[in-house]
Amino acid sequence: MTDHPYYGQALHGPYELIDIGTLELEEGGAIPHCRLAVATHGQLNAARDNAILIPTWYSGTSKIMEQVYIGSARALDPEKYFIVIVNQIGNGLSTSPHNTPGPLGRASFPRVRIGDDVRAQHRLLTEHFGIDSLALVLGGSMGAQQTYEWAVRYPQMVKRAAPIAGTAKNTEHDFVFAETLIEAITSDPGFQNGDYAQSSDVAAGLQRHARLWTVMGWSTDFFRAGRHHALGFESMQSFVEQFMCGYFGPMDPNDLLCMAWKWQRGDVSRHTGGDLAAALGRIQAKTYVMPISHDMFFPPADCLLEQQLIPDSEFRPLDCIDGHLGLFGTDPACIDQLDANLRELLATAV
Template identity: 40%
Template sequence: MKDYDIYELGDVLLQSGITLPNAILAYKTYGMLNAAKNNVIVYPTWFAGLHTDNEWLIGPGKALNPEKYFIIVPNMLGNGLSSSPSNTPSPYHQANFPLISIYDNVRLQHQLVNQKFGIAEIALVVGWSLGAVQTFQWGASYPDMVKRIAPFGGTAMTRPHAKVVFEGMIAALQADSAWKNGFYTQKPKTGLAAMGRVYAAWGFSQAYYLEQLYQQEGYHTLEEYLVDYWDQVFLAFDANDLITMLRTGITGDISANPTYNGDFDLALSRITARALVMPGSTDLFFPPQDNKVEARHIPNAFFLPIESKWGHCAGIGQHEPDSVFIDKSLKSFLLE
């Protein structure tokens, strides 16, 4: 049985100029909306993530406490639950699925929050990785609505180096002979495994591998870790879905929309929400120095790196010390 709801968006005009028919947004809520409708937290998903992957940060006694807050987790377009290549009929099926921007995601999430639930004030938007980019976009697109943002492990703009890495992940997948230009009839498993190998090099820090920290996850050797974990990690996903999300990440830029027309500094300066910006100290996808520059342009931003050898994946909920740090920081932030 499905543990999430579907919000029907109808025909949606995307930023690309293509109209996606009968678009849907999958979402899950936790807790109860109060009478004032001001106890709201929005927590978007990330690349290759579902709403269930966000649940490590939600629970009684945690910062995202469903006994206190009404938490909405919208699934990113392309993740297989919301409108995606794998669940959209012709003519936008498989490789014909249109480009989705961060702006598209957040605009449709706003429609869910505002029109479905009648919410006009959000206490916090929080997100990791591509969820962090969406978090920045919420702050830039709806400054009068959002009181706080807490992006962690992600930047407000995807820098060139991260774009190269994402393109490398796509190229590795598409090198599989089963790919067939995106109109495959069987899962390109070799390509999906190769994508995992590319991600593995960038998802964690050099120190993580040098000190064999993967042994804390139960893998005795590097080869065992790569074969038993990274070669398998993307097999549960549809290949076109993964590429759709990566393309969204490649084009990530909170100023790439009619409101800011590419003026990135202006977009950052219009984020009036209190901002807690938490990069992973050894993140190779979204290095902390990029976040530090961004935080300087946000009027009410506090820069707080997650000191960790787990690189980008410090924010994925797998390493308890990092998870505790993130939760504790969010608790304090929500009290401010």
């Protein structure tokens, strides 16, 4: 186990580390003393029916969810709801390759699937918080993958679901692109098969990784409109170097690879022998499927095909030329659309 200056309360807090015990994994093996980093907002009511769960996306932590999506008079209002943000396994705050001691740490960290995250979250909610009903589960990107997994795996517990900019089954195209993100890191000679001494040894790989995210994370319209100027950068070069490389550069490579592996293999149809329609047909939650209009990772057409298989669901695309990384809250108008949809969804009787 190594210390890492990027991960911790100073940048990402406040959160609580909760030990849920040994987590058996779908791919075999187990994580002993699996710890989930959990940030909560608001209070659980007496009926225990005002809980909202937010899982995190690739590279993201509970902090960005707090900053962009939660607030007084917002749809996700901590004065009305008990909001639980759970950092996914491998994101650097919860149990992850870089903070796991002994033989399971670093490059030897076991393979974790989206389903393992969701089972861990279920244990946390039911055993630690005493919650057996969720007013809403929502998340963006890998958070959407976890949202779908929740709605399919625990249909009676999830009353409403809002997958944002993500799919229930990862596409071949997205799998291949994620592979380039992985190769950007692992091809760096400093990676040493995951046995690097510190993340800065893989600086070149992390920079390549960030540049690939720049190409696909933002849309072509984002570049054409010079949106980087609106975000405070004089040139695209400064945007890439300061914002994109500055964001990914401090992260732990093994942590990113852990998340990328499960992102590639997100697939709720594993519950039904590969039958996606049967899996999505299990969903009982009132569901709003919300892709981002210019997303090149999870384009609206892919999300629409899945939405049409979900009972009692609606297709609510968010208009935003920023693309997938509009999830960061770079376009206030997009967040306003999202807020309006969530407010309407939460007001829907179930």
